[in-house]
Amino acid sequence: xxxEQSSSEYSRRLIFSYEGERIQLLSSQREKMIALPxxxxxxxxxxxxxxxxxxxxxGNNIYRRITKNPLQMEVEVRADNGKQPLMWTKNKKSxxxxxxxxxxxxxxxxxxxxxTLTEEKPSRExxxxxxxxxxxxxxxxxxxxxxxxxx
Numbered sequence: 001x002x003x004e005q006s007s008s009e010y011s012r013r014l015i016f017s018y019e020g021e022r023i024q025l026l027s028s029q030r031e032k033m034i035a036l037p038x039x040x041x042x043x044x045x046x047x048x049x050x051x052x053x054x055x056x057x058x059g060n061n062i063y064r065r066i067t068k069n070p071l072q073m074e075v076e077v078r079a080d081n082g083k084q085p086l087m088w089t090k091n092k093k094s095x096x097x098x099x100x101x102x103x104x105x106x107x108x109x110x111x112x113x114x115x116t117l118t119e120e121k122p123s124r125e126x127x128x129x130x131x132x133x134x135x136x137x138x139x140x141x142x143x144x145x146x147x148x149x150x151x
Contacts, residue, residue: 010104011035012135014111018071019095021117025133026097035103038063046126050115052100054135056107063103070098071130073117108135 013029039051041061050069053061072091079087102111113130 009034011101012104012108014100014102014133015097016070016100016113017097021071021073021130023071023113023131025111028135030104031101033101035063035101036065039066040064043127048116048124048127050113050127052102053112053114054102054105054108055110055112056105057109062105062108065100065102067100069115070096070100071115071117072096110134 009032011031011033013031015026015029017024017026041053041064043051043064049066050071051064051066054063056062071094073094074088075091076086077089079085100111102108110132112132114127115130116125116127117130
């Protein structure tokens with residue numbers, strides 16, 4: 001990688017799809033933009049929430065970013081019971097796509113998604129590995145998507 005293409009100037013836009021707890025990496029696109037800085041690399045084993053990590057070939061964590069969980073496993077709805085205006089319920093149609101941005105480190109080999117999946121409400125359960133994806137095999141220009149026609 002030459003000076004013009006340093007990892008600080010380039011990032012990888014990762015596009016994922018999910019259905020229930022099944023997650024797929026659709027594409028990885030190299031972009032000239034700066035990714036947000038890493039959060040601290042070490043984690044408490046009991047930490048909950050959602051984050052993603054970039055790992056090198058030795059298994060070392062070289063980047064970590066904490067973010068809102070993009071998997072909509074539960075939704076907040078009106079309770080209509082008079083006691084509580086809103087409540088959490090399981091999303092029966094948990095399906096969608098999301099995008100993550102990571103620095104384009106030459107030593108990066110995988111991205112690991114970690115999070116807490118809940119049934120009915122936000123949880124303090126420890127996060128677990130939700131998926132591990134190779135960064136080498138999904139390099140392409142645009143993700144393949146179905147065309148939607150109105151009619």
